[in-house]
Amino acid sequence: MEKKEVNKIEIEGVGKSFDIKGKSVEVLKSIDLDIRKGEFLTIVGASGCGKSTLLRLIAGLDTPTVGEVRVDGKPVAAPSVKTGIIFQEARLFPWLSVEKNIEFGIHEKLDKEEKRAKVAALIDTIGLNGFEKALPKQLSGGMQQRVNIARALINEPDILLLDEPFGALDALTRINMQNEVLKIWSDRKTTMVLITHDIDEAIFLSDRVVILSDKPGVISRQITVPMSKPRDRSNGDFMRIRRLIYNEFFENSDIDYVEYYI
Amino acid sequence: MCMKLGKNRKSGGIAFCREIKPFTGVLLGLSAPAAVLLLWYTAGERGWINQAILPGLSKTIKVAGNLITDGTLWSNLAASISRVIKGFAVGAVLGVVIGTFMGLSKVFHSILQTLVGLLRPIPMVAWIPLFILWIGIDDGFKVTLIALGTFWAVLLNTIHGIRSVDPKLLEVSTALEKDRLTVIGKIILPSALPAILTGVRIGMGTAWSCVVAAEMIAASKGIGYMIMFAREMAQPAKLMVGVFTIGVIGLLIDTLILKLQKKLIRW
Structure with a gap:
């Protein structure tokens, strides 16, 4: 790969349609997007705009109707442990303890001791020491999501796909988790693709924000966030970019603009 | 056990039913059988019932004592239990194995679906004459009947359990490149x-x-034989001992399985 700049993920002319009651519904249309190695990219859009579908295509959980998704220059054919995915719900196995849930993620053949060490290191990273033997039902939503993240990190993926991972968490927990994801990103240099409808979250975390409009989902705008991280949410630049994104949303949709100031 | 809204009753929350202490629960559970026994005892002592067809409590207990000391109850019970263990083991294992295959494979399910639908509604007693004809009147036919009865219950629940696995959890394992096994x-x-x-x-x-x-x-x-024999000999007290023994054993086994369930399923 002696290209000028390495693109980790290349999405070229991708479209996706689903059959719903015999009718073909176009969810994504001619998406072209390159994501650099180590970039933190966020996709924002209204619900139902196909952003989750796009993520599933990158993950290899779905195949595009037209076009191609490439990771490291190779077309994505099936899911890979090198691409971790984190869903909104923690999706932990309720019958397994915290450590067993994380251990389940391990892909390579390791002996007991190596596994234990790997799991212990990640439990340390997510700050759940003392909860190793706890069952998921004994954890709060935020703690469950931490375990989910640890399970995805255990194979040291170079891409992490996050599908509204903090959507179900309260505001304070969410801010904590955002800081932790940022730390993981700067420690591991993982390429991150985050889906959210929280505009502040998008600006706080990402290098680039991609706005997806709906029906069918097309990229309506891309905004680079040229601020150093960690970012101050009350900073003037932050506000300016937020206004930019808001405008993008409420000019391009048929929702009455004024309604949001009541 | 109680559905609760907010905090518990003491701290002023809303509860749909009142929590009770375990000991109180046991006591309450025993109260209704005790009332029935008391009524039965009184009816026997006061001569409200015809003891020739419905013996009173004291007479029944005396007969039960005799049946226990002379070993009749134990030997019959042991015969029944051994048949149940054999038949249940065969039926449960087959039910789990075939149920798992039917739950996992649409093809396998389609092949067997109609056959299961046809055979399952047949009451177990309806099989008895056929099984006797095919297998003979020895233990073999009884064990087969028990195995078949157990099989249906385990089969249907296993298929249901396998099929209702959360697809979201399956997706997690797909993303983690886990193999089918x-x-x-x-x-x-x-x-x-x-x-x-x-x-x-x-x-x-x-x-x-x-x-x-x-x-x-x-x-x-066997217990069933003991009941039938008592009927022919016109021994209503022995008959009742037989019938209630089935009830007591049934309750014990069910409690045991519930305990096992709690131990195995902690989530």
């Missing part, structure tokens, strides 16, 4: 376990009714 062993079977245990519990109940029915028709030993 791991998915079955680590995700599908554990998540089907509660349903399988429900099948085991129902199957155990069927197994007991099968053994009694089979023994009432053709046996020289």
